[in-house]
Amino acid sequence: MTAVIEASGLTKRFGSMTAVDSASFSIEQNTITGLLGRNGAGKTTLMQLLTAQQFATSGSVEILGASPVENAPVLQQVCFIKESQKYPDDFQPRHVFASAPWFFPNWDADFAERLIADFRVPLRRRMKKLSRGQVSSVGVIVGLAARAPITFFDEPYLGLDAVARQVFYDRLLEDYAEHPRTVLLSTHLIDEVSNLLEHVLVIDDGRIIVDEDAETLRGRATTVAGAASAVERFTIGRDVLHTERLGGLATATVSTLSERDRQEAADHGLELAPVSLQQLIIRLTTNPAESTPLATTGSEKRS
Amino acid sequence: MDDSKPIFVQIAERIENDIISGALAEETQVPSTNEFAAFYRINPATAGKGVNLLVDEGILYKKRGIGMFVAEGAQSRLKTTRREQFQREFVRPLVEEAAKLGITLAQLTQMIDKEGSK
Numbered sequence: 106m107t108a109v110i111e112a113s114g115l116t117k118r119f120g121s122m123t124a125v126d127s128a129s130f131s132i133e134q135n136t137i138t139g140l141l142g143r144n145g146a147g148k149t150t151l152m153q154l155l156t157a158q159q160f161a162t163s164g165s166v167e168i169l170g171a172s173p174v175e176n177a178p179v180l181q182q183v184c185f186i187k188e189s190q191k192y193p194d195d196f197q198p199r200h201v202f203a204s205a206p207w208f209f210p211n212w213d214a215d216f217a218e219r220l221i222a223d224f225r226v227p228l229r230r231r232m233k234k235l236s237r238g239q240v241s242s243v244g245v246i247v248g249l250a251a252r253a254p255i256t257f258f259d260e261p262y263l264g265l266d267a268v269a270r271q272v273f274y275d276r277l278l279e280d281y282a283e284h285p286r287t288v289l290l291s292t293h294l295i296d297e298v299s300n301l302l303e304h305v306l307v308i309d310d311g312r313i314i315v316d317e318d319a320e321t322l323r324g325r326a327t328t329v330a331g332a333a334s335a336v337e338r339f340t341i342g343r344d345v346l347h348t349e350r351l352g353g354l355a356t357a358t359v360s361t362l363s364e365r366d367r368q369e370a371a372d373h374g375l376e377l378a379p380v381s382l383q384q385l386i387i388r389l390t391t392n393p394a395e396s397t398p399l400a401t402t403g404s405e406k407r408s
Numbered sequence: 409m410d411d412s413k414p415i416f417v418q419i420a421e422r423i424e425n426d427i428i429s430g431a432l433a434e435e436t437q438v439p440s441t442n443e444f445a446a447f448y449r450i451n452p453a454t455a456g457k458g459v460n461l462l463v464d465e466g467i468l469y470k471k472r473g474i475g476m477f478v479a480e481g482a483q484s485r486l487k488t489t490r491r492e493q494f495q496r497e498f499v500r501p502l503v504e505e506a507a508k509l510g511i512t513l514a515q516l517t518q519m520i521d522k523e524g525s526k
Binding site: 136320 | 441445450451452
């Protein structure tokens with residue numbers, strides 16, 4: 106495996122605000138990585154840093170072994186589909202698709218045509234007159250048909266309906282299988298994409314808090330449910346991500362359980378349930394104040 | 409696909425199910441990793457991991473340049489494994505739950521007979 110994206114101590118400050126805070130990670134070649142995080146967590150800024158559309162305050166980025174800043178040979182290998190792409194005023198989708206080959210040497214015009222039909226994009230209408238979803242479709246088509254060795258999708262599907270999103274996932278998987286490349290996809294729709302991802306980066310408040318294989322991450326937490334006293338006893342000394350309480354019942358999300366832990370839970374009449382990637386990330390990126398610790402909630406409810 | 413176990417394990421189990429049911433006969437070719445990935449809408453690397461799990465167990469084998477095939481004797485071997493698993497995962501909890509509810513073994517056998525004769 107070779108890393109094609111490497112960030113080291115990457116930091117971006119806007120005045121007193123730190124958008125990206127010493128992020129260090131690497132992304133392997135030909136993998137699909139999800140960049141997940143809440144609004145304002147730093148996803149877009151991080152992608153802008155990786156594609157040299159923002160300059161880092163400190164730290165470094167290497168794309169294909171070199172800094173992307175003003176580096177045309179590297180940037181030619183990169184396609185960045187932004188949430189809010191700006192187009193020239195008179196541009197119609199056909200102009201976008203006609204000019205794409207100038208920027209992307211691997212552009213596949215036939216593939217683009219099929220995608221245009223799939224997404225039902227009107228070719229002769231001004232970009233300004235298109236709906237939000239149609240504008241997103243244009244971006245997604247460019248991102249897929251460009252076949253750039255490194256493709257960034259930043260929230261590519263604002264306004265796309267469920268059908269169009271499914272078309273996007275399907276075409277992405279099909280084409281990725283035939284033409285492997287490195288994809289970094291930022292999204293809020295974690296449940297929808299979780300099976301597509303091989304690797305996951307979670308950014309929260311500018312810091313990378315998770316950098317792990319999707320498969321490993323999926324097994325990382327378990328929900329324990331049962332009588333509050335039993336749950337409380339079971340969670341002592343464990344890494345508890347979240348707790349909820351309803352009358353005498355409680356649930357707690359705890360990190361990885363061994364086979365023995367599971368047996369112990371079963372012996373105490375506790376039920377175990379898997380935690381989806383989306384739930385796990387919600388747990389990991391919720392402020393402690395927004396969650397409710399087991400003990401306090403319990404006493405409040407009782408009083 | 410659900411979250412109860414790793415996706416590649418679930419893929420392997422689905423292929424196993426198809427071999428057990430005979431939908432995938434022995435010595436026939438199975439879909440490619442990419443076809444599995446597209447069909448189940450999962451990452452091809454994950455699908456590949458599931459397929460490789462079965463290759464390691466000798467359930468599937470690779471023919472270089474052609475693809476993946478179901479090994480001879482795969483069906484009976486899978487059935488043996490699944491029967492042991494059935495004992496562990498279904499029969500044992502069944503007996504335990506029956507004991508909790510005060511159902512005797514004789515009564516349990518009777519209940520099973522009744523269901524079986526339906």
